Amino acid sequence: MTTLQFVFGDPRVCTGCMICVNVCSMRYYRVLSPERSRVRVVRLDHGLDFPLFCRNCEDAPCIAACPRNALKRGKNGVITVNSRFCDGCGACVEACPYDAIRIHPDTGKAFKCIQCRECVDWCPVGAIWMTTEEQLSQRDAEGGLRRVYEENASYIYQRRKNA
């Protein structure tokens, strides 16, 4: 089976500049707009800036949740939204544990990161990179990085409640 890749970031290294956010909305929607970006950056206390992306979950609850089969995982392992099928019902948005799918304010359709890695190329501090779950476990052998995410999960994944 294809190795599932995703973009991941270190909130202890990220400086919060939001360049990734702007690159994404410009590349895909030709505007500068965090609301129309497939990545979001959340600044929290203690000097943490979280760059947050689709995690390309193996069990992909977004696919399972879609009543119209609009979400599919391609041969390259990337999950995409078929806009012809999507009616913007938001079931995938509810299902995503990482708040990584949203409904686009202009199209009314779901949209998400497709691991194009454009943002990775732009990041001025190397705070984000392409990885797999396995590579991430190796890189974060002592678990410090994952712990930072877990400890702040209620803030970084509660975006819709707070927005």
Added chain:
Amino acid sequence: MIKGIGGTVLWVNLTKGTIQKRPLDEEIVRRYLLGAGYLSRMLTDMIPVGTDALSPDNVLGVATGLLTGSMFPQASRHVIAALSPLTGIWGESHAAGFWGAELKLAGYDAMFFTGASPRPVYLNIHDSDVELRDATDLWGRDVFETDDILRRRHGLLCRVLSIGQAGENLVRFAAIMNDRDRASARSGLGAVMGSKRLKAICVRGTGAIEVADPERYLAEMREFHRRMLANPFTPQRAKYGTTNLVELMHHIGRLPSYNFKTGVFEGYEKISGERIAKEYLIKPRSDWCCLQRCGRYTAVREGPYSYEGGSPEFESQSSLGSRCGNDNLESILYAHHLANMYGMDTISLGGTISWAMEAWEKGMLTADDTGGLDLSWGNHEVIVRLTKMIAFREGFGDLLAEGSYRAAQRIGRGSERLVMAVKRQEIAGQEPRAQKSMGLAAVTAARGADHLYAFPILDEVGFDEEIKQRHGEQYLPEMSDRLSPKYKGIMVKESEDYMVVVESVGVCKYGTQIPPEFYYDDIAEALRIHNGLDLTAEDLQTIGERIVNLNRLFNVARGVSRKDDSLPARLTSEPAPAGPPKGQVVELEQMLDEYYRERGWDLKTGIPLDSTLERLGLERL
């Protein structure tokens, strides 16, 4: 139609509690750009001569720049302006952060606040929904609490701009803070906000910025980013921010110490950037699309001065440190943190305390005046205590909350001579006897003593190549010589014109002036792809000149002339006692002559000549 902007301006009448939305006047933008230039034109026309800065007749303007919210490096800035309660003349201040970009995303470029609210209010903006809300529960809260409460109430993703207690208490050097630790600090505009009983502006913008040339946008911006990152200054800036200027400036004798008695500080290593980086830095932080990363996130983990939060930068280290003879770094970091929390300008804060310390040393202030406080040089406990007492106007702090000029007027006893200010605003952390251009810049700046209005740094560490490019080879070597007064009038004039353009497009002085990576051509290119404006480098330079002359006219109408363009006698007649500038004074009059000539201002009065105004399309007020 100008692209890349919100297109709408908010007009808030605080007396009546009404809000109006009006389209941005693009004709003004073509002549003055946005940001500082736009506010200069609008407020000059709106604030009558004779207005008291703390009365409802003052108008507070807030504006983003044309590139604010763009992907140009460091395009994170907004400008705030009004008649200054500290100087009585043009008041202007700028900050980075995310607030300005958020305002653009909500669809607005600027806002004006007239009148004064009968009760505390805050403005809440969520895209097209704009409302004034009761702020009774926020009044008396510090900047961090206000940020916490408003983001809990309106959403974690909101961006908050507010005053702290210092602004509420009309401290004459109160700052307006945004994104917790970004400060529009100079000119005392926090007190203007306080006098209007406007506590905060909370913004959430979910819109989109449409740019003029989306096809080329990313490729062009990528090239700007590449150049910024390749500049040799960038890694240093990321590592230290501005904090290591302490050691650099000590070595060239430019670190104001003991209320500007000298430019070297024996304790410099103890308050150095190197020490901050080693012991207190958590990480560098950026504002919107910032590649310089001079923002710090720091903490003192234990002891009486423990805190965690954003910054500091060089100005706070020098003003609360060397300037007060204080080598206790943790106290500097903590006092700076308190200044952010209460919302105060650390330059004027340290400048005013150091004035008091020298007056104490000379016996002009005694324990009877200070309520028993011992103002000996370097008494860090008293510096920290006074920071709070000033914000709350408690005891002796009430006098210092007026700034050093007014405090000295009230105390007398010769303490007036110790005021290190120009036009009533405290001089920033550049000992001008060690860099003559900074002395000239401090007196010509529109907002009173100021290093940023011109920010003349081409002579700081010998940017000879840039001097060649921007001025011409014929000015070398004198122009790049820090200690030579020659050609500094030419350099400061050019720098002022460029820097007001930079503040009008909403980008940072880092990247445009130091390091001098981007110049007019680059700004023109960015304005083309982002805004669709077809302005040449020459057009921009003329606009810069127009803004500087307009600021001058604002001040001339309020009595300013050559007589006010002066430095404290210490800097022009007492030779620097130590370090590389030993024996130097500031040859101000010679530099001023050159500057006025270059500007087309009358040599005797320092007032713009008719021919100059005509050329720039300006009218006298």
